[in-house]
Amino acid sequence: MASGASSIKTISARFVAKFKRRRVTNSAKQSRTFVRFYMLAEDAYDTERVQAFVRIYMLGVVSLYIVVMGAFDAMPPEGQTELRAFLAAYLPFALLILGWVVVRPGVNVWRRLTSMTGDFSGIAWMLAHGGSTTLPFFAILLWVVLGTGLRFGRKYLQVGMVMGLICLAVVTWFNTYWQENLYVVAAFAVTAIVVPVYVLALLSHMERAYEAVREANRSKSRMMAHASHDLRQPIHAISLYTACLRDAGLQDKDLQVVDSIDRSLGQVQRLFKSLLDISTLDGGRVTPRREPIALTDVIDDILRQNAETAQRAGAVLRGVRCGLVVDVDQALLTTMLQNIISNAIKYAPGAPIVIGCRRRGRTVTMIVCDAGPGIAPEHQERVFEEFYQVRERGDRDIEGVGLGLPIVRRLAELLDLSVELRSLPGRGTCVAIAGLPVTAKPARVGKLPPVPLAPSVRGLHVLLVEDDDSVREATATLLKGWGCDVQTEAGIPVAVANCDLVITDYDLGGGLTGTECIHAVRALLGRSVPAVVLTGHDEARVCAEITDVSIPVLSKPLRPAELRSVILSVQASVMTPS
Structure with a gap:
């Protein structure tokens, strides 16, 4: 493991030195190129x-x-x-x-x-x-x-x-x-009629073709939106049922089968998320929402999300703390880092992986390094192409379809950042996200406080509102297994006996949403009961429509541990005096 750490230091040092040399020489070129491109884009527009x-x-x-x-x-x-x-x-x-x-x-x-x-x-x-x-x-x-x-x-x-x-x-x-010379007049008149009429016919044909392409893109977006919701629901239910099986006191042999199902489901979830991400980017529906973010919080979230996956792959995942605050969309930055880390875990199993930061004047570069097999020079640029995977004859099968790094690059362009990849075959790979602007503003305070030690949800009265029968049944079974007292409803309830927490789907059918459900329950109880919203649609859209920032929004499919963590955090926020 020491040699692996040494390799990471060597790669990191080389990357940083090369990045320093190139940054000075390329900054003027990049500025001139940007100005020319900006002027050309302005003229074209x-x-x-x-x-x-x-x-x-x-x-x-x-x-x-x-x-x-x-x-x-x-x-x-x-x-x-x-x-x-x-x-x-x-x-x-x-x-x-x-x-x-x-x-x-x-x-x-x-x-x-x-x-x-x-x-x-x-x-x-x-x-x-x-x-x-x-x-x-x-x-x-x-x-x-x-x-x-x-x-x-x-x-x-x-x-x-x-x-x-x-x-x-x-x-x-x-x-x-x-x-x-009337023949000259006639020639000019015929030209002034025939040429514009011909161009007019071509324009009409191009407009019809363009509209057909736009309609095809709209149809694809609608199909992906419906498929997203329809596929999220069963995957979400399977994930919850798997958690219920794990807590059912099965024998070790049976638990191994459950773990295998859970790992396979995790692969489906990651693949599904990549396809949805690329579809969302194609549809132009991603709008960055910049805010001051502490990089330490981002790194901690990434380490926490990938700890279990790295452990299964035999990788050692660690992060270097960074006290800087940057102005960026945290969700998009987290998605970029998540894709890079997932790639490192897949292609460098058993190797150490490090995530850290380095300041460059008024910007920060986040670097992810692994001590894996590396990437050959002829593949290093192509790995950013959609659906491209580095495969050689006899290589083992690796999950995914080659969308991780393309999504990273496209999100970087959306955030005005740059992505650099440096790799030495046999030594490892470094991927850097450069250009994160440092800000002096205080970091956004998270909605939810840290989860206390030895947490428990036993005895919690939960109102579960979900219009999908299988998801409602799976979620109720999981909550009851944790010791919660659960009241289930397929729509907005007309009566609530006792309630410590509302867990509601956002789209409840009949034009009703989770926001209206929460307002109705709070009106019935006469108090501001805590709530959590689950959604199988675009999480950003739902967050924008919910005015109460204290209500967490979770996207399906979600891991049971994530649901439990959010429930405990909401519980702690209610118990903590303001």
Whole structure:
């Protein structure tokens, strides 16, 4: 074990040294890359700003064309003077539109129509005051029609096509050259109709295809939401029944079978959670909720959640305390660390695993190191691809589908963090989450106090409200096995004899929720009875809808030990004087 610890120190030292060298050299590059990407993203998003800038660029192109035509004596001096005067007069209009976009960004129909009217008026003036040398300006007219339609939509394309035809008619009316060459007018008119109509058909086809893709994504999200609830319920019930069997006084041989069932169920739960996480990220339904978090609390939670799994795998899991407070979404950060630790336990069984922190100026880097077999260089970047697993011929089967690290990277992007992986084959692997912002604000105080030593729930009067029969029966059996006095209800009760704690599902059917159930029970008893909410849906959504922050929300499927711990914590919070 000493050699394993030494390996971890060696890997950690190398990782930190390399990270220091790269951080200085890469910070400027990353800043420049970020600025360029930000500007590009802004331009891509604000289409009116792009159109305003391109309008100014086109003025430059026209000016260059005038200079070239003058150099070859292809345009008379008086024509050049008139066009330069027009460009000088038109430039303030272009700058005014750009300033309007900058001051009031976003969609503005009147600004779009004003700019289109100005563009077509300017093109008509240039075409009407020239002869054959200004015919290439028709390309600008076509660009305005197509560019406006492609940027703003089909309706603007139709309006632009009509304006373009009016522009051609006005030019023909005032220009004798065009009147003498009607075949040129006919060619331009046909082009101004055929090309936009063809583009309009393509846009319609693309919009239908895009809407079909969006509907497919919405259907997938709805399917995953329903499947999530329907699959959580039986898994949750099986977990509770397994706990009941373990407390039923079985023989050692039978307990081994129960433990095997429990381990297999744990694998299903982890796989199920990964699939739900990636589906939630795909649906864009994850919104970070930043708050000051003590990193020591995060590390303690991770160690507590993974202690049993690490023990089964023969791994030694330990953490290095960190007194810093960071501003981050604790749930998302915990999910990232949980996935990294789970990977380390799976791929480095029997090896020591360490989780710690290192400060870097105004940020913190959380590092998870293991002394496992490591990852070959050709696989190190690909492990962040979805469903990719490092597998060689003859390798043992490992649970999972290759979503752990992809979820980590996607959550890091959501939180404006970065993920680094360093691995030496035969020596071990380090995964770092960098960029956690340090804050001087006090850490959020947890809702629940620590569980006292030698806890017991015996004699606790519990009101259990659950609309699913199997889950209600399994939960009641488990609570009774712990010595609780349980009253079960399938919906909001009309009478409550005695109650120390309410445990309710959030979705009770008929448009009723656990929040309404808790309010009804408290009204019946005339006091603020403690409560715990269980849900088979999105935990973040339920937390947002429950206004009472003292009510813990647990996501199904949950471990019986987690339920017991929360019950004891709620109990302790009631007994502790404020």
